[in-house]
Amino acid sequence: MGRPPRQLPATQPAAQPLPPAEDVLRALGGILAPLLRLLLASGMDYTRLAAELKPLFIEQARLELLRTGQKDTDSAISLLSGVHRKDVREWRENGLSGRIAQEMSVSSRVFARWVQDPLYRDRSKRPKPLPRLGPAPSFETLARGVTQDVHPYTVLTELIRLGLVEVRTVKGRDMVLPNRDGFVPPPGSREIMELFGGNISDHACAAVSNLLGKAPRLEQSVFAEGITPESAAQLGALARKLWSQARSEMIAEATRRYDADQHREDATCRMRFGAYFWSQDTMPDGPSQDITEQGERSDTE
Template structure:
């Protein structure tokens, strides 16, 4: 007698149809373009990228199977991802590669409190220069208000390394001067890469969730073409002013709710709210070079 067929249980058609495969691939290619530019500039070639993609697609395939109530067997993972079963087994033996959510760095938390706490701001609601030592408001008390596990000197050294603060003598007092532009790590730094990955990943999660019919998330933009470089620069300056206003209000509310939610059941959620601005000249056609035939 043959093996009885498996029963299909807990499977239901999605509430919203997914995009057609070819359409989804074309959209992904547009998104991947800037990512590939960054990878190539960093010395990552196709071979290294392909090796990294295999565990990533397996991880996402496993998440999708579990989300839809299916068992994440080797066969199911192979069928959904297109990865050979022997590679699936090797991936399991090497660990499931679950993503670990990284908390915001201590330096970014300290700078966020500096920006928002009225005790550490000037009359124009900007982070004010602080004496390095002494009673509050000082940098020492600012750092200790965020964490007592990391020494204020260590936090200060990291902020100096990132170019976010300067330490100068002001009227005979060692003073920490903040960067007025906010928490913006230098280009190419590990901190900039961490922000890059976290920001774009969460933005993509919101967009993909909306595309697949999940609970709607805010993911909108304003765009225009046919404008001059002067207009593009003026709009860029406007976005920075608007972001400064919105950021201040959002940080205040987020800090208030974070402090209120400490110790409460269900305080496991995280959020991210951001903004971006991009402008460019029209893409110029690149002449195709024909290689000489041997």
């Protein structure tokens, strides 16, 4: 007698029809185009990108199998991801080669604390100028409140290098003045790459969650076409004004809730709230340029 057929895994059908692969690829073309410009400008070609994508496909395929109640065998991962079994086996043995988990830099954490902690904000809830040394509130106590491993002087010199603060002597006392535009690091810095990765990743997570029929997440935008560059510039100014208002209110509420939730065992969630503005000439031969300044973002984590 032959062996009985293996029992098929019990999987839950999708709550709603999933988008066809062709439609997904078409949408991804527009999403990937600016990212590919960044990769090419950074010296990364297709071969290097393909090598970096392989472990990501494996990792996400494994998570999808587990999510649907299936076993994450090498064969199942290979079939779902399209990656050869030997590469899946190597990934399982050696992990995600080349991927280094990076914590938020000390400068990012110090500036985030400056924005969030009422002790270091003025009446308008903006980070206020601080004496460089001395008792709280001072830059010295701000930096030491974030880390004891890096000297406040080192943190300050890094923030000055990034253009996020300046030091002025007022009545014989060194004062550290924050950049009033918020935490907007210079192009090419590690800090701006942290913002880039966090913003785009979480925005994509919200959009994909909605596409897959999960609980609705906020992911909306306002679109207008057929306006002049002057109108686009004015709308960009309005966008920054509206963001500044929403940002201040969200920081205040997030800070209140963070203080209330500390030491609770179920305080395991994180959030991100952001906004963006982009405008460009839509004529075929027109320049594709951002009419507005680089947007800002504030962490409340």
